[in-house]
Amino acid sequence: MHTEPSTDTRKLLLLITDLCQAARFCRQDSVFCEGVTFSQFLILDALATQGRLKMTDLHSVLAVEKSTTTRLVRPLIERELVQREKADHDLRAIYLRITPTGKETYQKVWGCFTEFAETIRGKIPEDDRTDAYRALKTILDAIRNTSSVCSCNPNDSMKLKNGKTEFNIT
């Protein structure tokens, strides 16, 4: 059986659409609680399970740019769920540690997330579960490891976004 490429492309488009919707859904406030967003929960989780971490470590946990990490962490520090510590071996680095309050909050939020996770789990036939997880992981990895700079994109200097035009006259 030969799969026609364009049909398959469309299948992937639909899947990715669903994927984006699901991702959106998972980050909704209603999934969490205590005023903690998904990213913040990930940070708390990393700190709670791995102990003291540097900002750099968080970059890879969150897979975001360093400036983004700074901004994601900020509200946690303001709320004193996380605290900053100077690293003595390197004055540039900053360690983060979860505070006792942070730990409490983390546990509550973990509770919320567990409810959510259990509901989802309940909707996946038990027999399929392991396979489904594995399959999902395969696809997600495939997506993430695709470094696609689309070939028709040689020079996006005059990209039109939201009606605002920039002309590069050289």
Add this chain to the structure above:
Amino acid sequence: MHTEPSTDTRKLLLLITDLCQAARFCRQDSVFCEGVTFSQFLILDALATQGRLKMTDLHSVLAVEKSTTTRLVRPLIERELVQREKADHDLRAIYLRITPTGKETYQKVWGCFTEFAETIRGKIPEDDRTDAYRALKTILDAIRNTSSVCSCNPNDSMKLKNGKTEFNIT
């Protein structure tokens, strides 16, 4: 074999983390071209394949709030990739139609996306492919159909959001 809940919850957390990253990745500019974003591509696709559509129809295609639809469509109209038409049977409704320019752009972007899709497809073992797609769909649907308002969330009035503070660590 009994699956321990908390382990399984963690498994789902990791999966969802990956999911969000993948979704983010898929919407990157590098996947598309012609200055069209993922959502805009979806709109063009819907119009190209289904012909004239009302804003309302797009709400469900995109699964977003109506105000969001308005804003997503706007740049396409400004760039004249899509045009608005009054519906005569209902003066409130507005029909959208893809323009010839829009169709051209759509085809180019579809090309970009095809490249992307093919790269991904190449990374999923052929035997697994059908199963993987199905499994993914199962999980995504499970997620989307989970109406989780977490029970510890009676009143999130005192939420602290991204304030602006300068760090002072001494």
Add this chain to the structure above:
DNA sequence: AGAAAATAGTTGTACATTACAACCATGCAT
């Protein structure tokens, strides 16, 4: 030792995605 390069982190800026609430115009039902 001193200059150059690399690394850690913050801030400025900007954009994408998204929602809720308020609003306007039109259509429908009682």
Add this chain to the structure above:
DNA sequence: ATGCATGGTTGTAATGTACAACTATTTTCT
């Protein structure tokens, strides 16, 4: 009619995100 429902836009704002510029420190190489 009058009032509720529907389709759409605008105001406002939160969240996530990146890139570039900058500071401060550390490392590396001459």
